[in-house]
Amino acid sequence: MNQVANHQGINQLVYGILIKIKMHKSKRTQIILFLSPNEARMIQMLDPLGTFSNYFDLTQISDMTSEEKNKLKIINSQGIYIKLYFENQQQLNIIREGLQYLIAEAFRIQKQLDNYNQIWSNALKLITKSDLDMDNKLNFKEFQFLIGELQIEITERKLLQLFDKHQKNNQLDEATLYKLLMEITRKHELIQLYQKYCSKQEGLFDDPHNTMLMSAHDLETFFLIEQGQKDYQAKKQNYNFYDFQNIIFNQDNSIFQTKDFDKSQPLTSYLINSSHNTYLETNQLTGQSSCFAYQDAFKMGFKCVELDCWDGEDGEPNVTHGHTLVNNIKFIDVIKTVREFAFFKDDNPAILSLEMHCSLKQQRRIAEILKSVLGEMLFVIKDYKAKQFASLQELQRKVLIKYKADEEFLQEKLQLRDHSLSLYCTQTKDDMLIQFDDEEDNDNSLKQYSKTLENKQVKKSCREILEITSLFAVSLKLNIYPDLVWVVSSVSEDKIQDIIKKNQGKFYDYVNIYFVRIYPLGLRFDSSNYDPFPSWSAGAQMVALNIQTKDIFMLYNYGMFLNSSYVLKQQHDISMTIYVQIISASNLVWEEEKRRQQEVVDPYIKVRIAGNKEDVNNSEKWRTEVIYDNGYHPIFNYKCKIQLKHAQQDVIYFQAYSYSILGDSLLGQYCLSPLNLRRGYRIVPLLNSQLKPLLNSHVLVNIKIEY
Numbered sequence: 001m002n003q004v005a006n007h008q009g010i011n012q013l014v015y016g017i018l019i020k021i022k023m024h025k026s027k028r029t030q031i032i033l034f035l036s037p038n039e040a041r042m043i044q045m046l047d048p049l050g051t052f053s054n055y056f057d058l059t060q061i062s063d064m065t066s067e068e069k070n071k072l073k074i075i076n077s078q079g080i081y082i083k084l085y086f087e088n089q090q091q092l093n094i095i096r097e098g099l100q101y102l103i104a105e106a107f108r109i110q111k112q113l114d115n116y117n118q119i120w121s122n123a124l125k126l127i128t129k130s131d132l133d134m135d136n137k138l139n140f141k142e143f144q145f146l147i148g149e150l151q152i153e154i155t156e157r158k159l160l161q162l163f164d165k166h167q168k169n170n171q172l173d174e175a176t177l178y179k180l181l182m183e184i185t186r187k188h189e190l191i192q193l194y195q196k197y198c199s200k201q202e203g204l205f206d207d208p209h210n211t212m213l214m215s216a217h218d219l220e221t222f223f224l225i226e227q228g229q230k231d232y233q234a235k236k237q238n239y240n241f242y243d244f245q246n247i248i249f250n251q252d253n254s255i256f257q258t259k260d261f262d263k264s265q266p267l268t269s270y271l272i273n274s275s276h277n278t279y280l281e282t283n284q285l286t287g288q289s290s291c292f293a294y295q296d297a298f299k300m301g302f303k304c305v306e307l308d309c310w311d312g313e314d315g316e317p318n319v320t321h322g323h324t325l326v327n328n329i330k331f332i333d334v335i336k337t338v339r340e341f342a343f344f345k346d347d348n349p350a351i352l353s354l355e356m357h358c359s360l361k362q363q364r365r366i367a368e369i370l371k372s373v374l375g376e377m378l379f380v381i382k383d384y385k386a387k388q389f390a391s392l393q394e395l396q397r398k399v400l401i402k403y404k405a406d407e408e409f410l411q412e413k414l415q416l417r418d419h420s421l422s423l424y425c426t427q428t429k430d431d432m433l434i435q436f437d438d439e440e441d442n443d444n445s446l447k448q449y450s451k452t453l454e455n456k457q458v459k460k461s462c463r464e465i466l467e468i469t470s471l472f473a474v475s476l477k478l479n480i481y482p483d484l485v486w487v488v489s490s491v492s493e494d495k496i497q498d499i500i501k502k503n504q505g506k507f508y509d510y511v512n513i514y515f516v517r518i519y520p521l522g523l524r525f526d527s528s529n530y531d532p533f534p535s536w537s538a539g540a541q542m543v544a545l546n547i548q549t550k551d552i553f554m555l556y557n558y559g560m561f562l563n564s565s566y567v568l569k570q571q572h573d574i575s576m577t578i579y580v581q582i583i584s585a586s587n588l589v590w591e592e593e594k595r596r597q598q599e600v601v602d603p604y605i606k607v608r609i610a611g612n613k614e615d616v617n618n619s620e621k622w623r624t625e626v627i628y629d630n631g632y633h634p635i636f637n638y639k640c641k642i643q644l645k646h647a648q649q650d651v652i653y654f655q656a657y658s659y660s661i662l663g664d665s666l667l668g669q670y671c672l673s674p675l676n677l678r679r680g681y682r683i684v685p686l687l688n689s690q691l692k693p694l695l696n697s698h699v700l701v702n703i704k705i706e707y
Contacts, residue, residue: 009098017095018048020085028085038136039128041106055129056082058106062692063299064096065292072096077692078591114250122587122696123181126150127174137171146177148597150184151589151631187245189584189635189700193681194244197222214239219247227680248681249586249698255682256672261568263393268485268515270392270568271536272351273561274304276519276544279319279329283527286325287548291337297547298341300558300691303565304351304517304542307334309358309366317362317369331366335373342377342399348565349379349395351471351542353402353517360460367464374399379470381486384413388513389485392566402488405472406461410484471515478506481513488515488542492522493530500538508539517542529553533611536560537649539569550690556610558691559651559671570648576674578642578652579704580607582624583681587697588631588656588667591688601631601658601667605699607640611650618643626659631667647674654684654699668697679703 016034023029029047036042036055045054060076072084072092086092113121130138130146138146140163147154154162166176200213214222216234223232239247247253278297279289297305309331312318318328342350358366370378379390379398474482476489476499491499496518500507510516518535520528527546531553535543545557560567588603590596607622609615619642627634644650653671657664668686684699 009094009096010101011098012095013043013098013102016046019095021045022083022085028083033084035102036128038131038134039124040102040109041125042128043102053132053134057125057695058099058103059110060695061099061103063292063296064099065290065295066092066096074099077690077694078688079690079692115246123178126181127177135171137173138177139171140167143172145597149589151587151596151600182242185633186241187249187584187586187633187700189637190245190248191241193222193226194241200238212241214244219244223680227678227682229680248700249683249696251683251685253681253683255670255678255684255701255703256562256676257678258563259676261564263396264391265568266389267349267392267395268389268511268513268541270541270566271560272304272542273302273557273565274351274517274542274544275302275547276306277308277321277527277546277548278302278305279308279334280321280326280527280546280548282548284321284324284326284525287321287527289320289326289329291329291333293548294334294337295341298338298344298350300547301345301561301565302547303342303348304353304544305338306353306355306544307331308355309363311358311362315362315365317358317366322357332369332373335369338399339373339377343397346565347396348392349398349400351400351402354465356404360462363462364464367462367468370401370465370468378468380468381413381470384410384484384486386485389515400470401465401468402471402473403465403469404461405474405487406466409461409463409466410472414483416483476516478503478510481510485513488517490517490519492520493518493535494521496535496538496540500534504538511539511541515542516540517544519544520546532557532560533649537612554691555653555669555671556651558687559653559673562672563676573645574647574675575645575707576643576647577706578644578674578677579706580622580640580642581702582607582636582638582640583700583702584633584635584637585656585697585699586633587694588634588658588686589697590658590665590667600629601665602626602628602660603631603634603656603658603667605636605638606655606657607642608653608655609642609644609650610653612644612646615644615646615650618645631658642674644674650674652677654686656686656699668694668699670699677703677705679705 013033014035016032018030019033020028020030021033032046032048034044034046036044041058042055043058045056047053056074056076061074062077063075065073065075070086070089070092072086072095073081074084075081084092084095086095110121113124126146126149127138130142130149132142132145140160143163144156144159147159162180163172166172166180168176172180194214195212197218198212198214199218200215216237219234219239220232223229275297277284279293281288281290281293294305307319308321310318310320310322310328312328312330317331319331319334320326320328338350338352354366356363377397377399379395379400470486471488472484472486474487474489476491478499518540520530524546527549529545529549529551532543532545533556545554547554582605585603585605588601590601604626605624609619620640622640624636624638627636642652650673651671652674653669655669656667658667666689668688670684670686681700681702684701686694686697686699688694
C-alpha cells in the first residue's frame with residue numbers, strides 16, 4: 001500500500017471530501033463524504049445544503065471495485081452499492097487506500113468492542129445513526145427511530161412515557177441511552193443458567209451494577225459440563241451476568257466448529273466447491289460480467305471456476321457468454337484476479353475450466369497469459385502414466401487447467417504408437433477440430449458447429465495450452481476406463497441422474513479414479529440452480545452451480561463447503577441423533593432498511609435437513625411458533641429431535657422468517673454439515689439473502705449429540 005496515498009486518503013476522509021456519487025437505484029448527486037466524528041466505524045454522507053444525511057457502515061463493506069474508469073464501486077453485504085466519481089485515477093487510488101485503512105481499523109474496533117461489551121458496541125452505531133441533528137443526544141423523534149431499528153413493537157404512548165421518565169431537557173444523553181439499552185437487551189433466558197454456575201452470591205441480581213458473580217473456575221466448569229470444552233481458559237477472575245451474556249453471544253461461541261481432515265488422498269477422492277458461468281453477476285442473456293464475480297467466487301470458497309473464452313477484436317482474448325448481450329471482460333484481467341484471490345479462503349488448488357471458442361492464434365495468447373501471470377502456480381503433469389491423481393496435499397496453492405483433450409498429443413505423451421489410446425475424445429473428420437463444449441444446448445451447438453464449418457473457421461487444439469493442461473476433457477464412458485487419470489468428463493444435470501440410475505455401481509467405481517463435472521442445463525437462462533445432493537451422493541466431484549443466484553441450493557452448497565473448499569468423500573455411513581432446543585433470537589430485522597421503520601417483524605424459525613434421500617424422507621418440518629411484534633429478542637423455547645443415518649451426506653439449515661398472510665419473508669439463514677456441529681449453548685450466526693453475515697443477528701440454541 002502506498003503510504004503517502006494512504007495518509008492523504010485518511011486525511012481527506014476524516015476532514016471531508018466533496019464528491020459526486022450514485023447511490024443504489026438513485027440518481028447521481030454531490031455529497032460531502034467524511035468519517036463520523038462520533039463513530040469511527042461509520043462514514044457519513046452529507047448533502048452540502050444540509051437537507052440530507054446518511055451513513056454507511058465500514059464493517060459491512062464486502063468489496064470495492066474500480067472496473068470503470070475513474071469510478072469506485074463500494075458494495076455492502078446486502079449487495080447495495082455506492083459509486084464514487086473521481087476526476088482522475090490518482091484521486092481514486094488515494095481515496096480507495098484511505099478507505100481500506102479505515103475499514104481495517106473499523107474491524108479492529110468492532111472486535112475490541114464486541115469482546116468487551118456487545119451491547120455497547122451495537123448501541124454506539126445505533127445512537128450515531130439515530131442522531132439526525134448530530135448533537136450527541138436523542139430527542140423523541142430520534143429515540144423513536146432507534147426503537148424502530150431495534151425492531152421492538154412499543155406503542156407511541158408507552159414510548160413517550162419511557163422517554164419522559166428518563167429525559168433531561170427533552171433529550172436522552174449517551175449514558176441514559178446505554179442504561180435503557182442494557183435493560184432492553186438483557187437476555188433473561190440466560191439468567192437461570194448463569195445462576196446455576198455462580199459460586200459468588202453478591203448483591204441483588206436485579207441490579208446490573210451489583211450482581212452475582214461467576215468466578216473463572218465457575219466459567220471453566222460451565223464450558224466443561226455444558227459445552228464439552230475441556231481446554232477453555234477464563235481471561236479474568238470474575239464475570240457478571242453481562243460478561244457471561246457477551247461470551248455466549250460472541251462469534252467464538254458459534255454453532256460451527258472447524259475440523260481437520262485427511263489431505264493425503266488423490267484429488268478425485270474429494271468433492272470440490274465448483275461454479276458455473278463464474279463471470280456472470282446476474283442472468284445469462286443480458287447480465288453483467290466482471291472480474292469482481294471471480295473475486296467474489298474465490299472469497300466464498302469456490303475453487304473450480306469457468307472461463308468462456310472468445311476472440312477479442314484487438315487480438316486479446318475475452319471472457320463472456322457468447323451470442324448474448326453479456327459484456328466482455330479481458331482474459332488477462334481474469335487471470336490476474338485468479339492470481340490475487342484464488343487462495344483467499346484456503347490453500348487448496350484452484351481449477352480453471354476453459355470453454356474454448358478462440359482461434360488458434362488467440363489460444364496461443366491465452367497460453368502466454370497463463371504462463372506469464374500464474375508462473376509457478378501452474379500445475380504441470382510430470383508423469384502422464386501415473387495410476388492415480390496427485391494428492392490434495394501435493395497440490396496446495398496450485399492452479400490446474402481444464403482443456404479439451406487431443407488424442408494425438410496424449411498418444412505422444414504416453415508414448416503409444418499403435419493408436420490404441422482409450423480416451424473417448426469426440427472426433428470429427430478433422431482429428432484436430434475441437435468440438436464445442438458439452439455445456440452448450442445440443443441444438444445451439446449443432447447450429448454453431450455448422451456455421452463454423454461453412455465459414456471454414458476451424459479451431460485447432462493449441463499445443464501450448466495442452467502442455468500446461470492437467471485436466472483433459474473427455475466424453476463419459478463407464479464400460480472401459482480411460483488410459484489416463486488426468487481426465488474429466490462433463491455431464492449436464494438432466495442426464496446425470498439417468499446415468500447414475502442405470503449404472504450406479506459402475507459410476508461410483510468410476511469417480512473413485514476419474515473426475516466427473518456436472519453443470520446446469522443450458523435452458524436455465526435466469527441462472528437458477530438444481531439440487532446438487534444426488535450428484536454429490538453418487539460421488540461426482542465437481543457439481544457446478546450458478547453462484548450469481550443465492551437460492552436454497554446455493555445455501556446447501558454453502559453448508560457443504562463451510563469447513564473447507566474440498567470435502568473428503570466418506571467411505572462409511574455416520575449415524576447420529578441431534579437434540580436441538582431453539583431458545584431465542586436476536587436482531588431479526590427486515591433486509592430492506594426502509595421497511596424497518598414501517599413495520600416490525602413477526603418471526604419464527606425453521607429447521608430442515610437436506611441431503612441423503614432416506615434422511616430427508618425420515619425428517620420432519622420443524623418450526624417454532626410465531627412471536628408477534630418482536631424481532632429484537634423473541635423467545636421460542638422449541639425442541640426437536642433429528643435422527644440421521646447418513647450424516648456425512650447431509651446438511652442442517654436454519655431459516656428465520658417473518659410471518660405474513662400474504663407470504664412469509666426471509667430474515668436470515670445458516671447452513672452447515674452435522675459433522676461440524678458443536679454441542680452446548682451456541683449461537684447460529686445468520687446470513688442474509690446474499691449469504692453475507694448479518695451483524696449481531698443470531699439464533700440461540702442448545703445442542704446435544706449422540707452417535
